[in-house]
Amino acid sequence: MTARPSPPAPASSVHAFTLANGLRVYLREDHRAPLVSVQLWYHVGSSYEPGGHTGLSHALEHLLFEGSSKLAPGQYATS
Numbered sequence: 102m103t104a105r106p107s108p109p110a111p112a113s114s115v116h117a118f119t120l121a122n123g124l125r126v127y128l129r130e131d132h133r134a135p136l137v138s139v140q141l142w143y144h145v146g147s148s149y150e151p152g153g154h155t156g157l158s159h160a161l162e163h164l165l166f167e168g169s170s171k172l173a174p175g176q177y178a179t180s
Contacts, residue, residue, distance in 0.1 A: 116128045168174035
């Protein structure tokens, strides 16, 4: 059995653009496999808290793990 040659490395160029609603999109195509990967990043958290509101993000994080009327405790992390 002969080994197959490796596919060529994908181009490393990243296309960046902003949608009308302000969402920034970064696209890097790689056609070596029929897959899609998506990452969604929010600019929130303690490093984005204004002075006088520190700790709010951490408190909200703890509330998420408590559950709600529609989701059981811990279910946010698995939904």
